[in-house]
Structure formats: C-alpha cells, structure tokens
Amino acid sequence: MTTLRYVYAVVRPGGPPLPGELRGVSGAPVGTVDGGGVTAVVSPVPAEEWDEEPLRANLENLDWLERAARGHQQVVDAVAALGVALPLRLATLCRDEEGVRRMLDGDAQRFERAFGILEGRDEWGVKIFTEPDPAGGSGGGGAEAGGTGTGGPAPSRPASGRDYLRQRQAHRRSREDSSRRADTWARRVHDELVTLAEHTRLHQPQNARLSGAAGENVLNAAYLVPRDQAGPFAARVGELARDTAGLRVELTGPWAPYSFTAFATGAEEGGGTGSGSAGAAPAAGASAGERA
Amino acid sequence: MTSPLPGPYGQSGNSANLADILERVLDKGVVIAGDIRINLLDIELLTIKLRLIVASVDKAKEMGIDWWEHDPALSSGAKRRELAEENERLRERIAALEEQRQAVPAGGEAAGLPEASGASRDSGDDPGRENEREPERENEQKEKNG
Numbered sequence: 078m079t080t081l082r083y084v085y086a087v088v089r090p091g092g093p094p095l096p097g098e099l100r101g102v103s104g105a106p107v108g109t110v111d112g113g114g115v116t117a118v119v120s121p122v123p124a125e126e127w128d129e130e131p132l133r134a135n136l137e138n139l140d141w142l143e144r145a146a147r148g149h150q151q152v153v154d155a156v157a158a159l160g161v162a163l164p165l166r167l168a169t170l171c172r173d174e175e176g177v178r179r180m181l182d183g184d185a186q187r188f189e190r191a192f193g194i195l196e197g198r199d200e201w202g203v204k205i206f207t208e209p210d211p212a213g214g215s216g217g218g219g220a221e222a223g224g225t226g227t228g229g230p231a232p233s234r235p236a237s238g239r240d241y242l243r244q245r246q247a248h249r250r251s252r253e254d255s256s257r258r259a260d261t262w263a264r265r266v267h268d269e270l271v272t273l274a275e276h277t278r279l280h281q282p283q284n285a286r287l288s289g290a291a292g293e294n295v296l297n298a299a300y301l302v303p304r305d306q307a308g309p310f311a312a313r314v315g316e317l318a319r320d321t322a323g324l325r326v327e328l329t330g331p332w333a334p335y336s337f338t339a340f341a342t343g344a345e346e347g348g349g350t351g352s353g354s355a356g357a358a359p360a361a362g363a364s365a366g367e368r369a
Numbered sequence: 370m371t372s373p374l375p376g377p378y379g380q381s382g383n384s385a386n387l388a389d390i391l392e393r394v395l396d397k398g399v400v401i402a403g404d405i406r407i408n409l410l411d412i413e414l415l416t417i418k419l420r421l422i423v424a425s426v427d428k429a430k431e432m433g434i435d436w437w438e439h440d441p442a443l444s445s446g447a448k449r450r451e452l453a454e455e456n457e458r459l460r461e462r463i464a465a466l467e468e469q470r471q472a473v474p475a476g477g478e479a480a481g482l483p484e485a486s487g488a489s490r491d492s493g494d495d496p497g498r499e500n501e502r503e504p505e506r507e508n509e510q511k512e513k514n515g
Contacts, residue, residue: 084403129405136407143387146394150385167394170405180403191399202389238464245461283388290386329389335397342399 079124082110082177084169085152086162086333087188090116093159102148103127107155112178114185118156119177127170136168157333161196163188163342164333191341199307199331201300203270203314204283206292206325207259255323256293262324263296266317273310274300278336292325299336307331 083102090111099107101120110117125131135141146167153164171177235241271277282294302310311328318326339345395409 081405084401087399127405129407132405132407136409142391146387146390149394150390164393164398166398166400166409168405168407168409169401169403171403172405176404180401184401238460238467241460242464242468280392283392289388329385332393335393338397338399344400 080121081124081127082119082171082174083122083127084165084171084177084180085118085149086156086164087181088116088118088156088160088162089192090114092116095159096155099152099155101152102145107152110174110177113181113183115181115188117177117181118152120152122170132168153333161192162333163191163195163338164335187342190343191338194341195334195337197304198275198301198334199304200334200336201302201307201310201328201330202332203266203296203298203300204294204327205259205263205266205296205321206290206294206327207255208323208325209291259295259324262321266321266326267296267298269313269317270298270300270310273306273313274302276301276337276340280336301334301337
C-alpha cells in the first residue's frame with residue numbers, strides 16, 4: 078500500500094515531543110520531519126484515499142470532509158498546545174519525507190517571522206447572532222435565516238386586507254429595528270475587543286444552514302490574543318454578551334492562529350480586515366486594523 | 370478520532386461547530402504547495418452546500434441543515450414554498466386594491482391613478498418592498514420583449 082505524507086503544521090525545531098497517542102487523519106501515528114530550518118508535523122496517509130483523484134472525490138463527501146477537518150484540527154490543537162505552531166491548510170500532501178523537506182526548503186525566513194509574531198498568542202473567535210424572530214417564518218421574505226424552527230403556527234389571522242397589511246408592516250418595522258440594533262451592537266462589541274487583541278480578522282458571516290445556528294450571524298471575527306490576556310478577554314466577551322439583549326454572543330477558542338498565518342508569514346500585507354469584510358459588519362471592517 | 374487530548378486546545382477538535390472548523394482549515398492556515406495539488410477554493414463554504422446533497426440528506430437534516438428546501442431547483446418543498454409566497458404576494462395585492470377601492474369614494478382627491486395601487490405599499494420604510502416588486506418588473510419586461 079502506497080502512503081503519502083500529510084502535513085498538519087510547521088513548528089520550531091527541537092520542541093517538546095508530541096503526545097504518543099496522537100493520531101492523524103487516517104489513524105496513523107503523527108511524527109515530525111525536519112527541513113528548511115523548521116519542523117513539519119506529519120502522518121502517513123493511504124494514497125488510495127488521499128492521492129489527487131480520490132482526494133478530489135472524497136472532498137465532495139461532507140462526512141469524509143468533516144472527519145478529515147476534525148482530524149486535522151485535532152492534531153493542530155495538540156501541537157499548538159505545546160508551543161507556537163503554524164497550522165497548514167487542510168490536505169497539504171507530499172509523496173514522501175523528501176517531498177516534505179523540499180516543500181519546507183526556502184521558507185525559513187517567513188516561518189521564523191511568523192513564529193515571532195504568533196508565539197504565546199491564541200486565536201479566539203467571536204460570533205454575534207440575532208435571536209431568531211419568534212414571529213419569523215410567517216413572513217413572505219422566505220430567505221431569512223430562520224434556523225430550523227420552520228413550520229410554526231401562523232400569527233392570528235388578519236380580519237381584513239388592511240389589517241393584514243398593517244400586521245406585515247409592523248412586523249417588518251420591528252425586524253428592521255432589530256437588525257439596526259444588531260449592527261450597532263456588533264460594531265460596539267468589535268470596537269471594544271479590538272482594543273484587547275493584537276490583531277483582528279473579520280470573517281464572512283456564517284451560513285446558518287451550514288452552521289445550524291439560529292438567528293442571523295452579524296459578526297464573525299477572529300482576535301489574536303496574548304495567552305496571559307485570554308482570561309480578561311473572555312471575561313470581557315462575557316460582560317458584553319450579558320449587555321447585548323436580544324443578541325447571542327458566542328466565544329470559541331483557543332484556536333491555533335489559523336486566521337493570522339497569512340499576515341504573519343507576510344503572504345498578506347498589513348493586518349487589516351482580511352478576507353471577510355463583506356457582509357453584515359461593514360463598518361466594523363473599516364476599523365478592524367491591527368493595533369500591535 | 371482518538372481520546373480527547375490534554376491541554377487548553379483539546380475542546381475545539383472534538384466538539385467545535387463544523388462551520389467554525391471548515392472556515393479555518395479550508396480557508397485559512399498556511400498555504401504551501403505540496404506534491405498533491407488540489408484547489409481547495411473549489412470547495413469553499415458556499416459550494417459545500419451543493420455537496421450536502423450528494424452526501425447524506427438525513428445527516429444534514431440532523432445537523433439542522435435544510436437549505437435546499439428553499440432552493441427551487443432542488444426540491445419540491447421549495448415549489449410549495451414558492452406557491453405560498455406567490456399566494457402571499459397576491460393577498461397583499463388584494464389588500465392594496467381593497468384600500469384603494471375604499472379610498473376612491475371617500476374623497477375627491479383620492480388616489481385614482483392606476484399606479485396608486487402601489488401607494489399603500491410605498492408609504493412605509495419597507496425593506497422587503499424592492500424584492501416584492503421584482504416579479505412585477507420581470508413581467509413588464511417579458512411583455513415588452515414578447
């Protein structure tokens with residue numbers, strides 16, 4: 078059986094040993110390959126699953142993709158817990174260890190730069206959702222991210238066409254008010270968290286149908302926070318969450334610094350808004366620059 | 370895949386929201402060209418939706434994913450919804466016409482112009498208005514073309 082090498086992350090050479098029980102995306106033990114002045118965290122994977130052709134097919138299978146993504150993430154987690162780690166994108170694959178060394182060669186400088194920027198810091202994700210509209214679903218808009226609770230009973234039947242119009246208009250007004258309020262709060266929360274983070278990235282709002290989350294995602298941001306500031310950061314998020322009536326604030330992390338690798342390795346200029354300034358938090362995007 | 374790992378990072382691999390993970394592992398992280406070249410941009414989050422169909426619909430539904438039911442191209446459920454929406458548009462139209470009819474005998478300066486049927490709809494700040502008028506515009510366009 079031919080095997081390929083799956084590469085999860087790049088770390089500094091000479092770090093602490095990986096946990097012995099750590100398994101890769103296909104269940105094989107995880108090891109390291111040194112090259113180009115850094116260390117790659119790798120595991121063997123069967124070619125019949127991961128070579129170009131089967132991989133392309135497998136990526137189309139959400140169950141397979143989920144297993145792979147969680148497996149990748151789990152190894153990256155374990156490695157990041159040991160020291161600064163640069164997570165690689167899913168499905169970075171070489172034919173053999175020689176290929177891994179070739180791949181790493183010549184990138185020492187940008188990796189070293191990234192280690193310096195990211196060491197001792199974690200990524201935290203903060204998302205804000207509107208609470209789903211209890212009267213939602215009955216509206217004609219149809220496209221609202223109403224979550225899974227469709228098919229609820231309709232509100233009281235209007236007596237006349239005029240009543241009907243009035244109901245619809247009141248309903249829309251309240252929805253409009255609530256999205257304006259959500260937007261204001263999203264900016265406020267983000268503006269505040271930016272001051273507690275070294276760098277920030279705004280991601281595109283998540284698709285409710287993929288995340289399964291109820292309500293509309295109005296802020297999806299990542300913050301790079303020094304590890305010794307994680308407590309205060311999380312506490313502040315908690316306070317802001319309590320203040321934001323009608324909105325749901327979600328904190329995730331700590332993550333390996335996925336959202337900041339492009340910036341830290343110099344693949345991307347500056348520390349601005351990143352890829353996701355579009356969507357529901359445009360103004361937050363304008364002020365999202367890093368504070369460093 | 371294995372037992373939960375120790376350390377502050379242990380949680381995210383096991384229990385984190387799939388969307389949170391995919392957003393990171395597919396779209397962020399260091400991009401470095403290995404020997405196997407696959408363009409992961411091909412499977413960005415939006416297109417993953419399409420692949421859900423190919424995967425398991427039941428699994429997706431368990432996860433609360435049912436977006437395809439809104440997509441006319443993919444589901445008969447969506448057809449029903451389309452009908453329901455059209456129904457609703459028609460009801461609004463009837464309501465507007467009712468108002469207009471009541472308004473005409475009431476006052477001399479009443480909105481007697483044909484376009485006035487839309488007047489009540491234009492009176493509020495109505496974010497859905499544009500969308501709702503869209504089908505009418507399309508029809509006009511078709512008539513012109515036809």
